[in-house]
Amino acid sequence: MQDARLIAGSRHLTRPARREDGQPPTDTGAAPSLRRPAAVAAAFTLAQLALVVPGLGLGWDETVYVSQVGPQAPAAFFSAPRARGITFLVAPVAAFTTSVEALRIWLALLSGCGLFLALRVWRRLLPAPLLAAAGALFATLWVTLFYGPQAMPNLWVAYGALAATGFLLRAVRNPADRWALPGLGAGVALAALMRPTDAVWLALPLAVAAPLLRPARRRTLAVLSVLAAGLLLGCAPWIAEAYAQYGGLLARLRRASEIQGHLGWYLAVDDHVRALGGRTLCRPCDVPWRHPLSAVWFLALPLLVAGGVRAATRTRHRAPVVLATATGLVVAAPYLFTVGYAAPRFLLPAYALLALPVAQCLARAARRRTAAVLLAVAATAHLAVQYRILDGVADRVRRDTVTLGRVAAELHAQGVRPPCVVSGEDAVRVAFRTGCASRQPSGHDGSITPRGLAATGQRLPVAVLVSDLGGTPSYARSWRVHPLPDLGHRTGLRAHLSPGAAPAG
Template identity: 45%
Template sequence: MRPSASTHSWLRADPWRALLALVAVCYGTVQLVAAGPGMGLGWDEVVYVSQVDPRVPAVEFIAPRARGITLIVAPVVLVTSSTEALRVYLCLLSALALYASFATWLRLRPGAVAPVAALLFASLWLALFYGSEAMPNMWVAFGAVGAVGFFLRCLRPDAGRGCAIGLALCVAAVALVRPPDSLWLVLPLGLALVRPGGRRPRVAVALVAGLAAGWADWVVEAYVRFGGPLARWQAAGAANETGLHFSLYEHARALNGPLLCRPPAHCGPAVPSWVLWWSAIPVLVLLGLYAARHRGRLAEALMPAVAGVSSAVPYVFLVGYAAPRFLLPTYALLAFPIAHGALALLEGASGTARRRAGACLAAAGFLAHLTLQGVTLDKVVAPRLAKREAHVRVARELRDLRVHPPCLVYGEHAVMIAYRMGCDGHTVLNWAGLNDVPAAVRAAEAAGKQVVAVDSGRAVPAPFLLAWERRPLQGVRPGRWSAYLPR
């Protein structure tokens, strides 16, 4: 089938938008191939999804969480319990969000910066892994990119009302998904407005309106369930171990694939190749700022750089543990100054030989980047596919043992297993000290629920299980799974 004349004319009229669309299509395709729709749900995902899944009990929704991800997954989860359908939906939606957020910059100034920045961000193993995950940080990244793009457009003398509306919507989206992150995003944008000549009442109203709209759900729920916003904020801080910290080294240890560096998880040492990649980012950002200044486009590189650094501040200095996904908004925003530097390297050299050398240097750097990301993505995906498939098999074995709702699954990975069965789940991270029957088990038995405990490797993980009947779950790998039923 030949492309239509209108398609050819669109490509000629706006090749950069077409290139960005190609990046988004490749991003969605690689997600489907590399991570695949067969990836089961993780613990945090089950929490968000179970809030709107009518077939399962809702997992406890603690103070730090917000309802944005639940709203994103609701259109699919309300219709089907298929994890595969949810993964495909999120792949397509994240590819569309990548295009839409970076396309705001093409309205700011047409050119190769937005497609190149999108390519740099979309090629991260983090972006490829979390694009199809029901987790908030990826959507914060998309919202942040769109917000900064709309903000810079609003500062133009010919700015219309549309850019202010777009800015408010992007800020509201970030606040709805992860409220505290919206404050760190808006902070540098607000400071830019108070500089001499920077006052824009319409822009300030858009920022405030976006924050108010995005925080409204969180505030209302705080009054309904947590005793008010202050009480909820304090409870969220206690759950997230917030305070004065310096967790840069923990983030360095998490670069190569641990999804969470928080006890009892063990993250290992920092990997030299990843530390080198990470160390190159500030250097490339500074080179990009220098290049953008010489091309008269400093604001278009400086604003995302400042907003990106601001987005990283709470996770480096206020949270006592690390997860690589925390820095996704930072990577998305820093991709813009890096793209300025890469394009200056390709376009600015005078003479064929120097231009060719610059192109070779950029290509070699990007190839090394892709190799590192691809190897890490495979390392992250493969074991998690096996582990989450084990949850499906454990759930199947428990059904064969005639465990059925209403029920409680207690033990290792219990929340993910329970979701597959339509049961309540209580995950145990450490069995040590569980000498007496836990309160959650007693409450479930008192409520007339069937109770089962699961473990993936120990002989008898806790003393109270000595009085229970042990049933080895044959054929469930990895691990040596057992189920324990009260006698």
């Protein structure tokens, strides 16, 4: 219902007169202009703390990022596509405590502040009620709520993209805006620090738009220079690491493509539709589409966006809404057409930007009383579906968290204690909870040979995890076997324990 009230409230917007310089009027006061977006950001934070944070352990990707700075276990293998941005974000907490709940609270607070600041950038471009409606539409998606308190980069790319797009418009509209150019550079740098390739796609439409918005030539050069500087600054750690560990930038890009299944032409739209039913990763996404209601809003999104652009062309909001739409479509394109699998979090930057034209569309429709009632009903149904999916996803992760704790306890009892090594299925999460290093003799990691792992097992505790899904490696077949609790779809989970692992007592 909050979405409906925010949308309906925009009916009371009046169209203020333009300033003498021909530019749209700025807000007359900071408090009135920011009150509604601030309320949305606060509600977003509280919803995370209540619905997501309690009992939610670290996922596989999160474990990789946190292990780079956490004291709990040796750092997990950091593959070519990953960037260090999210590790920097979690370091102030993860470097000093092993408490996952403390980390979740920290990230929930940060993500709430991030949403507010990203919306605040637009306060001179769009009315506060419209921004609040867009923020509410974005924040109430299950994928936004679920990833708000998680150590994952996509939401932060979304904030960087939203902020950078708004700052670019402010930079070309008002040369006296002292925050516009630094903000543009910071927004692009944030996105690049989190996911460099996403930032490149973000920079493309912004670079094209800068001269089309017809600022002074000197201003265009300044905007393009800042855009390039922000991109290079954010990508610098990733590029430096490419030369230090991969033999160059092109080599790292090739390796990243291999790990992501060889980027190329794929039609992954249907994969994303199926993934919205509650799959955090759909790879390969050959599963049946069991929850059609979960994707109704996604299928309606193109129509709502088109309606918002059409409505905006009749108002002073045309440039902000059109640029947000164009940028959102461009940042979505690589995940819809070049990656052969789906994860709902991939499209968070697109959802954040496209929420603006959708809010514009709904605000115009809500001017009619009948339409406002229908929107209120639709918003209520939408929130119910989003909550149900969120609850199911979070519950599944919580069950895995409990099971992983039992697996770690079993391994400890069997003598797998630091310094130790865990290999095999779900080794990253199990190793982190056990305080061990995770090493794989094949796959993306490939940081040790089978012979090397076998030799390590003679002097240190080594556990090779195997389930009914896969066979036992030859070097571990003679090792002691201990059954473990089933972990999700991994039934028959067991640990092959090396001679270096001696049971307690």
